Amino acid sequence: MAMLEFKNVTKRFGGLTAVGNVDFTVDDDNIVGLIGPNGAGKTTIFNLITGVYKVTEGNIIFQGNEITNKEPYLIAQCGITRTFQNIRLFKKLTVYENVLTACHYNGNYNIVETFLRLPKCRKEERKLKGQTEELLEIMGLMDRKEMIADNLPYGLQRRLEIARALALNPQLLLLDEPAAGMNPDETEQLMSLISYIREKFGVSVLIIDHHMDLVMGICEKIVVLNFGCKLAEGTPSEIQGNSKVVEAYLGVEG
Numbered sequence: 001m002a003m004l005e006f007k008n009v010t011k012r013f014g015g016l017t018a019v020g021n022v023d024f025t026v027d028d029d030n031i032v033g034l035i036g037p038n039g040a041g042k043t044t045i046f047n048l049i050t051g052v053y054k055v056t057e058g059n060i061i062f063q064g065n066e067i068t069n070k071e072p073y074l075i076a077q078c079g080i081t082r083t084f085q086n087i088r089l090f091k092k093l094t095v096y097e098n099v100l101t102a103c104h105y106n107g108n109y110n111i112v113e114t115f116l117r118l119p120k121c122r123k124e125e126r127k128l129k130g131q132t133e134e135l136l137e138i139m140g141l142m143d144r145k146e147m148i149a150d151n152l153p154y155g156l157q158r159r160l161e162i163a164r165a166l167a168l169n170p171q172l173l174l175l176d177e178p179a180a181g182m183n184p185d186e187t188e189q190l191m192s193l194i195s196y197i198r199e200k201f202g203v204s205v206l207i208i209d210h211h212m213d214l215v216m217g218i219c220e221k222i223v224v225l226n227f228g229c230k231l232a233e234g235t236p237s238e239i240q241g242n243s244k245v246v247e248a249y250l251g252v253e254g
């Protein structure tokens, strides 16, 4: 069974069809790429999956359950988390605090236990601090843990955002242009990291990116959008050899 089924989904903004009757699936343990020219509807699809935008027509099914038009916090609770094209962090908090606050979402203690500093609360706090350090280690951020997030180099801010998304223990991670602004070396390191994250956390990943080497290098499947419609779907080699895709991206000689 597919982890995520995006079934004949349409999103209209007034007269503009941003996503028109698009369908695709994301299987367990898969990395799927969503590519297409600017304005093709990629981020709108992320906003529909996460409940930020309401679907006009169609259905979104996650692990067999209908999540169409549910509230974003309920969808996050189901196990879908995301990063954003324009990075969203607590800019004035440290790197460590950014991840710890996200880990607290999974904390299993209440306000009374916290106030009274009961043993259960102290044990939970130790567990969350351990989780935070493990995530910082994996993301290569441990040596910057006391740095204010806003002062981190751009590429590391993107890694920090992924760490925060992973702190919520997702089953499906949505990454919106994680390599934006990165140089080729950083992009290559990020590719290895995303593959490692899939193995380590057993998550599926849906990724939007314009770096073709990244998308072609790590995805099992690629979905290509153009003007809100699905133009093609297939393995990286199928997509690279698809004449419609080459035409949409590169244009044809007149």
Ligand SMILES: Nc1ncnc2c1ncn2[C@@H]1O[C@H](COP(=O)(O)OP(=O)(O)OP(=O)(O)O)[C@@H](O)[C@H]1O
Pocket (backbone or CB within 6 Å): 013, 016, 017, 018, 036, 037, 038, 039, 040, 041, 042, 043, 044, 045, 085
């Ligand atoms: N809230 C909104 N209101 C009106 N139109 C919107 C809204 N959000 C997106 N759109 C429109 O929907 C279309 C698809 O936009 P979207 O941001 O999904 O494209 P994209 O493929 O992610 O592009 P990019 O690669 O530039 O980020 C665009 O024409 C955009 O202007």
